[in-house]
Amino acid sequence: MNESVLEQLHELAEAFNKIELQPVICGGLGIYLRFSSREHEIELRATNDIDLMVTKTQAQDESNRQAILEVINDDLQYTVCENGKYFKFQKKPNNKLDILAPSIEDLNMRSNRVRLVKSKLHGHITPEALFIEEDLETVSLDDISVQIPSISNQLILKLFAYNDRHKSNDAERAQTHAYDIFAIVELSNRADYQQSREFVSRHTASEIVCKARAIISESFHESESDGWQNVLKTNIYPELSVKLRIQKLKHAARRLKRWFESS
Secondary structure (H helix, E strand, O other), rough: OOHHHHHHHHHHHHHHHHHHOEEHHHHHHHHHHHHHOOOOOOOOOOOOOOEEOOHHHHOHHHHHHHHHHHHHHHHHOEEEOOOOOOOEEEOOOOOOEEEOEEEOOOOOOOOOEEEEEOOOEEEEEEEHHHHOOOOOOOEEEEEEEEEOOOOOHHHHHHHHHHHHHHOOOOOHHHHOOOOOOOOHHHHHHHHHHHHHHHHHHHHOOHHHHHHHHHHHHHHOOOOOOOOHHHHHOOOOOOOOOOOHHHHHHHHHHHHHHHHOOOO
């Protein structure tokens, strides 16, 4: 993992902890935080940005929204990106921060964004993050802490992200998300799977879980499906023959199909 990103995360978490909030970290960095302390045979994907989810609970309090804005703009001195006002930020040398949010009915939502602080701080609407606050897990970084989504929420976010990139013919980003899906499925353990089954049991009829199943059926049903073929194009298990790599994908396909099965 890029050390600069980890330093950026530590700085962000320290500033959030001072306002008595824990940043919720999604994307590739969230996956890295989940699995980096476990033994694993595959390389966790490096990332050069942070996906920060502002949860509904955090956003419901106006003082929280203002405090988050002050942390980003004043304390950490991020500047807004012209191509992503006001949900993409950056600071030198190359630290990037993307602000995500679920749909929040009490706030102004327009043009695929939640206006957290008008004309200053927005969150890119992520409808698939509907259940993001369920089973959040705390990860300690020295004397500070961050939170990551549950493993099922991480999978849902990545499945939706893959589907969006695949449908828009963004091959490079589609491969990135497919790789992350493989990493989650390959590295999850029995406890992760049990938690996922409980999650699916609670939400089996929800539109979000039904859509996740549809994406799996369309793009990850078997090793020949486009999702797994995108994984095969990456540097996954480079020491193995193509035949053995395909066997790994077949195993992952079986696990992923079971993940969201109805009880």
